Amino acid sequence: MMGATRKYPDELRDRAIRLVLDLVKDREASVTGACRKVGAELGINADNTLRGWAKQAQIDRGMRPGSTSADAARMRALERENAELRRVNAILRTASAFFAAELDHR
Numbered sequence: 761m762m763g764a765t766r767k768y769p770d771e772l773r774d775r776a777i778r779l780v781l782d783l784v785k786d787r788e789a790s791v792t793g794a795c796r797k798v799g800a801e802l803g804i805n806a807d808n809t810l811r812g813w814a815k816q817a818q819i820d821r822g823m824r825p826g827s828t829s830a831d832a833a834r835m836r837a838l839e840r841e842n843a844e845l846r847r848v849n850a851i852l853r854t855a856s857a858f859f860a861a862e863l864d865h866r
Contacts, residue, residue, distance in 0.1 A: 772804070775802070776798050776799070776802050776804055776810055776813065777813050777814055779794075779798045779802075780795055780810065781814060781817060781818070783797065791811060791814055791818075792807070792811060794814070795807055795810040795814060798810065
């Protein structure tokens with residue numbers, strides 16, 4: 761399965777996050793204000809996009825409570841594994857019932 765294409769390159773995203781966090785750290789602006797300023801400078805039109813990036817970066821760096829990106833990725837991997845195990849288990853249950861029926865007819 762392919763991921764969604766990204767509208768903004770990773771380098772721009774990383775730079776924007778760094779600039780926002782620097783403004784917030786230096787108490788020059790709130791996260792929202794910093795996102796507006798940096799977004800205007802870098803041509804990132806969606807305030808919510810940049811704010812989401814900045815908030816997730818704060819979580820990942822332990823500056824704000826929440827689920828880190830690593831935790832979210834681990835959870836997605838476990839959910840995929842769980843779904844696959846459920847699918848395999850269903851196949852095995854069906855096969856087991858089939859072979860049990862075959863043995864009963866002998």
